[in-house]
Amino acid sequence: xxxxxxxxxxxxxxxxxxxxxxxxxxxxxxxxxxxxxxxxxxxxxxxxxxxxxxxxxxxxxxxxxxxxxxxxxxxxxxxxxxxxxxxxxxxxxxxxxxxxxxxxxxxxxxxxxxxxxxxxxxxxxxxxxxxxxxxxxxxxxxxxxxxxxxxxxxxxxxxxxxxxxxxxxxxxxxxxxxxxxxxxxxxxxxxxxxxxxxxxxxxxxxxxxxxxxxxxxxxxxxxxxxxxxxxxxxxxxxxxxxxxxxxxxxxxxxxxxxxxxxxxxxxxxxxxxxxxxxxxxxxxxxxxxxxxxxxxxxxxxxxxxxxxxxxxxxxxxxxxxxxxxxxxxxxxxxxxxx
Amino acid sequence: xxxxxxxxxxxxxxxxxxxxxxxxxxxxxxxxxxxxxxxxxxxxxxxxxxxxxxxxxxxxxxxxxxxxxxxxxxxxxxxxxxxxxxxxxxxxxxxxxxxxxxxxxxxxxxxxxxxxxxxxxxxxxxxxxxxxxxxxxxxxxxxxxxxxxxxxxxxxxxxxxxxxxxxxxxxxxxxxxxxxxxxxxxxxxxxxxxxxxx
Numbered sequence: 001x002x003x004x005x006x007x008x009x010x011x012x013x014x015x016x017x018x019x020x021x022x023x024x025x026x027x028x029x030x031x032x033x034x035x036x037x038x039x040x041x042x043x044x045x046x047x048x049x050x051x052x053x054x055x056x057x058x059x060x061x062x063x064x065x066x067x068x069x070x071x072x073x074x075x076x077x078x079x080x081x082x083x084x085x086x087x088x089x090x091x092x093x094x095x096x097x098x099x100x101x102x103x104x105x106x107x108x109x110x111x112x113x114x115x116x117x118x119x120x121x122x123x124x125x126x127x128x129x130x131x132x133x134x135x136x137x138x139x140x141x142x143x144x145x146x147x148x149x150x151x152x153x154x155x156x157x158x159x160x161x162x163x164x165x166x167x168x169x170x171x172x173x174x175x176x177x178x179x180x181x182x183x184x185x186x187x188x189x190x191x192x193x194x195x196x197x198x199x200x201x202x203x204x205x206x207x208x209x210x211x212x213x214x215x216x217x218x219x220x221x222x223x224x225x226x227x228x229x230x231x232x233x234x235x236x237x238x239x240x241x242x243x244x245x246x247x248x249x250x251x252x253x254x255x256x257x258x259x260x261x262x263x264x265x266x267x268x269x270x271x272x273x274x275x276x277x278x279x280x281x282x283x284x285x286x287x288x289x290x291x292x293x294x295x296x297x298x299x300x301x302x303x304x305x306x307x308x309x310x311x312x313x314x315x316x317x318x319x320x321x322x323x324x325x326x327x328x329x330x331x332x333x334x335x336x337x338x
Numbered sequence: 339x340x341x342x343x344x345x346x347x348x349x350x351x352x353x354x355x356x357x358x359x360x361x362x363x364x365x366x367x368x369x370x371x372x373x374x375x376x377x378x379x380x381x382x383x384x385x386x387x388x389x390x391x392x393x394x395x396x397x398x399x400x401x402x403x404x405x406x407x408x409x410x411x412x413x414x415x416x417x418x419x420x421x422x423x424x425x426x427x428x429x430x431x432x433x434x435x436x437x438x439x440x441x442x443x444x445x446x447x448x449x450x451x452x453x454x455x456x457x458x459x460x461x462x463x464x465x466x467x468x469x470x471x472x473x474x475x476x477x478x479x480x481x482x483x484x485x486x487x488x489x490x491x492x493x494x495x496x497x498x499x500x501x502x503x504x505x506x507x508x509x510x511x512x513x514x515x516x517x518x519x520x521x522x523x524x525x526x527x528x529x530x531x532x533x534x535x536x
Contacts, residue, residue, distance in 0.1 A: 058377040072436055152404045154407060178449060263432070263438070
């Protein structure tokens with residue numbers, strides 16, 4: 001058995017150092033007096049913590065990790081936005097759009113067909129496209145109404161029907177909002193896959209936008225050329241895709257609360273969801289207007305799926321040319337490049 | 339009428355969690371719901387402090403403001419209560435609450451959380467005082483019996499104080515002067531827009 005030998009000169013030095021260091025470490029403890037020490041000298045201070053970190057977090061002994069946040073004054077800011085700013089954004093966006101559309105209707109009037117219908121019908125949207133559109137549309141209308149209920153219900157509906165009836169309605173509205181969101185998300189995905197190619201920018205867009213698509217020509221004579229989707233429709237398409245994606249992501253955060261983020265992330269998700277939601281409602285109101293009341297012959301495209309040839313020539317001249325070229329391929333195919 | 343408040347003297351709290359247990363037992367609070375909890379800050383470091391936290395019964399309560407069905411109300415004692423019959427479990431009150439007080443029985447099924455539950459300052463709910471139906475939904479109504487919240491009554495170090503804001507502020511002030519230090523009335527500035535200056 002090996003024994004540690006202190007006789008080596010090097011070992012003595014090491015032992016001396018250990019002893020001195022040890023004594024130095026013990027010395028202050030011995031010198032500490034029971035009184036005269038402020039035990040809070042190093043204590044955490046609420047205001048200091050809030051100033052440094054903006055919220056106070058600690059350790060807890062229960063499984064709920066959210067409970068470790070002792071204080072998040074940001075809740076007051078969330079409330080300030082939710083009850084102060086959001087209702088105004090919503091009211092201005094939705095009512096403002098309705099006023100603009102009413103003015104447009106009364107001043108500009110409907111976009112009319114100047115030439116009579118030809119009787120020849122062109123298939124514009126097949127049954128799959130219409131199904132995807134109407135699934136998304138129906139889901140969106142329910143989501144919009146139940147979503148607005150979260151902001152304006154207690155201000156408008158509750159005084160009319162009473163707290164109990166309003167609560168029952170809101171409970172169902174919430175379930176509808178949570179469950180129909182999946183139909184909406186699926187619909188937006190289908191729309192993206194089906195129509196993204198037709199909605200990429202093309203050479204007709206700049207001119208179309210320059211003349212405002214002929215929307216502001218009361219004589220109905222301005223008809224800028226457009227392919228399957230004109231620049232206005234492309235704006236709607238990309239609004240739906242980008243707005244829908246934002247609503248979907250922020251919505252999923254709320255469908256699975258605290259699964260991906262903390263309380264401040266949830267506040268942000270709710271704020272983004274609400275703002276994008278009311279803006280989308282305004283955009284879709286414009287879309288509904290021009291697709292029904294605003295333009296003669298427009299509804300048929302998504303209703304029956306077919307449009308009259310003359311309507312198509314007026315509004316989507318390039319698309320008609322391409323469709324006709326496709327129908328009679330011999331003309332173009334007969335002259336191959338040499 | 340008194341303006342009821344909670345005050346946790348963090349320099350006295352020993353993180354025994356008796357307040358949490360007392361609350362759970364008194365109100366028969368379901369598993370997973372914590373109306374009161376103890377958070378330890380700087381755990382294991384010099385200057386560690388524990389704070390017992392529940393609903394602070396805020397002045398101009400943010401939860402009540404953001405509720406889409408207006409299910410909150412404030413009693414004459416300034417206790418913030420809510421109706422579980424009206425609550426739709428949307429979760430907004432948790433986002434707005436600076437203290438993480440609102441609790442929900444469920445999380446799953448796309449955020450259908452069930453009726454919100456939170457500290458009632460042992461004052462029950464909108465039902466008839468001290469009835470079985472009130473107890474089942476909101477727990478005991480000690481205030482109606484002339485008693486203060488059990489969490490504070492049970493506190494072994496008398497760290498947690500509950501009662502009339504002015505009285506508990508005076509007690510805390512006296513303590514701070516006597517012992518010469520105090521880490522402050524936690525949450526008061528956020529909840530009541532005022533703090534205790536010594």
